[in-house]
Amino acid sequence: MQDRHTFRKKTVPLITMISPVTAWLILLIALPLLYILVISFCGTDDAHNIVFHFTLKNYAKLFDPTILSIYSNSLVIALLTTVICILVAYPFAYIMASTTPFRKTLMMIFLMLPFWTNSIIRLYSWRTLLGTNGYVNLLLLKIGLIQQPIEMLFTRGAVVLGMVYTLLPFMVLPLHTVIDKLDGGLHEASSDLGAKPVKTFLHITLPLTAPGIFAGSIMVFIPCLGYFFVSNLMGGGTSQLIGNVISRQFKEAFNWPYGAALAIMLILITLLLVRIYTKTGGKIDDLGVM
Amino acid sequence: MRKKRKAAAKKYTSRVFSALVYLFLYAPIAVVILFSFNTSRRNVLFEGFTLDWYKQMATNHALLESFGNTLAVAGVSTLIATVIGTLTAIAMFRYKFRGKTIIDLLLYIPVVIPEIVLGIALLSVFSLVHVPLGLGSMIVAHVTFQIPFVVFTVRARLSGFDRSIEEAAMDLGANRVRVLTGITIPIIAPGIVSGAVLAFTLSIDDIIISFFTTGARSTTFPLKIMELVRSGVSPDVYALSTIIILATFVVVLISQISVYKANQRALKSKYKEKQK
Numbered sequence: 001m002q003d004r005h006t007f008r009k010k011t012v013p014l015i016t017m018i019s020p021v022t023a024w025l026i027l028l029i030a031l032p033l034l035y036i037l038v039i040s041f042c043g044t045d046d047a048h049n050i051v052f053h054f055t056l057k058n059y060a061k062l063f064d065p066t067i068l069s070i071y072s073n074s075l076v077i078a079l080l081t082t083v084i085c086i087l088v089a090y091p092f093a094y095i096m097a098s099t100t101p102f103r104k105t106l107m108m109i110f111l112m113l114p115f116w117t118n119s120i121i122r123l124y125s126w127r128t129l130l131g132t133n134g135y136v137n138l139l140l141l142k143i144g145l146i147q148q149p150i151e152m153l154f155t156r157g158a159v160v161l162g163m164v165y166t167l168l169p170f171m172v173l174p175l176h177t178v179i180d181k182l183d184g185g186l187h188e189a190s191s192d193l194g195a196k197p198v199k200t201f202l203h204i205t206l207p208l209t210a211p212g213i214f215a216g217s218i219m220v221f222i223p224c225l226g227y228f229f230v231s232n233l234m235g236g237g238t239s240q241l242i243g244n245v246i247s248r249q250f251k252e253a254f255n256w257p258y259g260a261a262l263a264i265m266l267i268l269i270t271l272l273l274v275r276i277y278t279k280t281g282g283k284i285d286d287l288g289v290m
Numbered sequence: 291m292r293k294k295r296k297a298a299a300k301k302y303t304s305r306v307f308s309a310l311v312y313l314f315l316y317a318p319i320a321v322v323i324l325f326s327f328n329t330s331r332r333n334v335l336f337e338g339f340t341l342d343w344y345k346q347m348a349t350n351h352a353l354l355e356s357f358g359n360t361l362a363v364a365g366v367s368t369l370i371a372t373v374i375g376t377l378t379a380i381a382m383f384r385y386k387f388r389g390k391t392i393i394d395l396l397l398y399i400p401v402v403i404p405e406i407v408l409g410i411a412l413l414s415v416f417s418l419v420h421v422p423l424g425l426g427s428m429i430v431a432h433v434t435f436q437i438p439f440v441v442f443t444v445r446a447r448l449s450g451f452d453r454s455i456e457e458a459a460m461d462l463g464a465n466r467v468r469v470l471t472g473i474t475i476p477i478i479a480p481g482i483v484s485g486a487v488l489a490f491t492l493s494i495d496d497i498i499i500s501f502f503t504t505g506a507r508s509t510t511f512p513l514k515i516m517e518l519v520r521s522g523v524s525p526d527v528y529a530l531s532t533i534i535i536l537a538t539f540v541v542v543l544i545s546q547i548s549v550y551k552a553n554q555r556a557l558k559s560k561y562k563e564k565q566k
Contacts, residue, residue, distance in 0.1 A: 010385060013466055017381035018393070020374045021437065025396040028434045032411035033399070039414060092311050095304045107308070109546045114315050116538050119495055120512045121531045124523055125321035128333045135335075165314070226404030229497050229516060243406050243498075250410050250502060260414070263407045270403050284398060 033267075040260035048254035058261035067245065067262075074241045077156065078224035081163040082171075082217050088164070089171035089216065090209075096172075097179040108176075115169055123162055123233050127153055130161075154236035162234035163224050170223075171216035174286055178212030215286040218277050222270050242266055319535060326528035333525065347526040356514035357530060363425060363500075363510060364493035367432035372486040374433070375440025380474060382441075383448045397438040408435060409502035416503065423505035431503040432496065436489035443488060447481025 040058055043051045061067065096107045114122060129136050130152040137149040152158055182205065190200040228243035242262060249259025278284060321333075329338035347353065378397075382390060400408055412431045413423075421427050455477070459469045475482070497512045504513065515527060 014381055014385050014387060017377040018387070021378040021441075022389075022393065024374060024434065024437060025393060028412065028415075028430065029396050029399055029408070032408075032415040035415055035418065036407075036411045088311060091304075091307055095308055105546075105550050109543070110312060111315070113539060113542055114319060116491055116542050117319070117495075117535045118512060118515075118531060120497060120515045121322055121523075121527065122318045124515065124519065125318040125325070125333075125528075128321050128325065129317060131334060133334050165318070168315075222402070222404055226406035226498065228406065229501075232516070233519060243404070246406055246410060247501070250413060256410075256414060259410060263410055266404055266407055274402055284402075287398075287402060 036260040036263055039257050040264050042257045044255055044257060048256075050256055058258045061258060062261060062265060070240045070245055071242060073156070073239060074225050074243075077159055077163065077239065077241065078221045080160045081167065081224050082221045084160065084164050085168055085171040085216065085220050086213060089168060089175050090213075093172050093175035093179045093212075096176055097182070111169055111172060119166055120229065120233070123166065123230065126158075126162065126165070126234065130158060153234065154238050156235070156239045158234040159231050159239045159241075162230040163220075163227065166227065166230060167220045167223060170219040174215040174219070175209065175212040177286075178209045182208060211282060211286070214277055214280060214282050218273060218282070218287055222273060225266060225269065322528050322535065323532045326525055326532040328525055331524060333523070333528075343525040343529040346524075347529040350526055353511075353514060353527065353530060356509050357511045357534075359425060359508055360494055360510040360512070363428050363432060364490050367429045367436060367493050368486055368490045370429070371433045371436035371440050371489050372482060375437045375485060375489075376444050376475070376478075376482050378437070379441045379444035379448060380470070380478075383445065383451070384453075397441055400435045401438050401442075405435070405496075405498040406502075409499045412499070413502040423503065424508045425504075428500055428504045428508070428510070431499050432493045435496075435499060436492060439488050439492065440482075440485035443485035444478060444481045447478045447484075451477060 038052075039050055041054050041056070043053060043055050043057065045051050096104055099107070128134055131137070132149045132151060132153075136152065137146075140146045141149065186204055186208075187200060190204050191197070195203070225241060226243040226246075228241055228247045231237075231239055231241045231244055242265075246259050246262045246266070249255045249262065253259075274284070274287075277287075324336055325333050326343055327339050327341065328336050329340045329342075330336075378393070382393070409431070412427075412434065415421075416423060416427050421430075451474075456469050456473055459473050460466075464472065495512065496510075497516065500510050500513055501516070504510070509517065511530075515523060518524070518527065
């Protein structure tokens with residue numbers, strides 16, 4: 001009797017509510033990821049079909065010098081983007097935290113507003129701004145900073161700019177969360193005890209806001225490795241990312257097993273970074289959007 | 291005196307710094323809007339005012355169709371993801387069960403791993419089981435990355451939920467479905483709405499997952515722009531983007547202002563209660 005009661009009261013509603021998501025997650029997340037792990041150990045025939053026999057050659061190809069240089073280029077771009085995002089987002093989040101609630105709300109709305117609109121078209125219009133005869137060059141010429149227009153588009157710098165532009169809010173949000181919670185009293189106590197502002201910042205503020213920096217860094221660094229469209233638009237093929245190589249294997253070269261091996265490497269890098277993040281006390285929950 | 295001057299300098303630098311950040315964020319948007327009225331086809335410098343691109347956009351069927359596809363995919367996928375995600379969040383909040391941690395873990399995967407990995411994994415499986423690539427496969431793919439965001443947003447709202455209200459309704463004779471639709475869902479509605487809005491915007495703006503999971507014949511607005519980049523994006527794309535941007539701004543501003551006002555009202559009534 002008791003069992004039937006629990007069955008009706010708990011098991012039936014639980015199964016109805018949980019089975020759609022279970023099916024979806026298994027069929028469309030777990031299995032696809034396992035499948036690319038499997039094909040990463042497979043070869044292809046002449047017609048680019050996947051042939052299921054075990055081989056390590058896709059992984060051997062990962063140590064090709066050209067691929068290694070793309071990996072290092074990717075990591076450099078991701079690192080530069082992360083550092084610039086921290087340098088911009090930290091003071092910005094600080095300003096946001098120390099203003100009135102009304103202004104804070106306004107600042108937040110106008111920070112997020114662009115990200116509700118199409119990112120491709122916003123990225124594309126940077127090409128107008130940064131072009132050889134574009135407005136940025138005109139401005140720099142006018143104030144005499146440069147004598148001749150400089151080539152800004154299709155460089156690594158342009159790719160980094162595009163990445164920062166796309167990912168900046170993901171750094172501001174976690175930083176704002178930690179800075180907003182800072183206890184102003186600690187700050188005062190420190191300066192009352194004679195610490196200079198720099199010292200207070202290094203010994204009080206920075207350690208207390210470190211979790212936000214780490215969470216933001218993960219949320220900026222990892223997408224950078226895969227955002228091939230930013231490199232396509234801003235780098236014009238000059239600055240290749242891991243994402244570009246993967247997408248080429250699937251859409252142009254049709255060597256899916258090799259592309260899968262590259263993707264597995266990307267997963268391993270991600271897992272490593274997330275592992276370091278959680279080991280240093282970071283919470284997985286802080287990595288979601290908002 | 292010195293302290294005052296220092297504070298003024300600090301205020302001034304803060305303002306300049308924030309202004310520069312917003313300039314960085316909004317300059318490209320200004321370019322999109324400005325160049326949608328530009329007489330020159332080349333998006334280099336502004337040469338003169340015209341409305342021709344808006345007329346041309348209205349007859350550019352390929353462009354309008356791609357935008358229609360974007361809306362269709364986003365609408366359908368958001369609906370599915372919101373239903374599944376809300377049920378999941380409620381079930382995970384109410385019950386303890388075996389496999390809960392596994393579901394939790396799987397939900398984090400699309401949030402943490404680079405989108406490109408999910409994109410190629412879905413493409414591989416679709417081709418393995420011969421799913422035709424098109425709007426349908428794109429919708430399935432979008433639901434996959436939307437579900438976690440809906441679950442997390444609804445779950446955040448549920449964390450302050452008092453379960454005794456549900457029990458009281460049951461004691462008063464309401465059945466399970468009635469409790470869910472009459473009590474639980476209305477209370478967590480703000481969480482469901484913000485989860486759905488987030489899912490919708492993620493879908494509308496998605497490039498990477500769509501790039502891998504769509505077929506040759508069905509393209510979305512972002513993918514169409516990517517395709518046009520090679521030959522040069524003509525200003526009619528800017529015209530359509532301007533309309534979308536302005537519409538989005540109006541909707542977001544109105545909703546944010548109403549949220550702000552509601553919060554203020556809640557604060558005020560709390561304050562009054564305290565005074566009593």
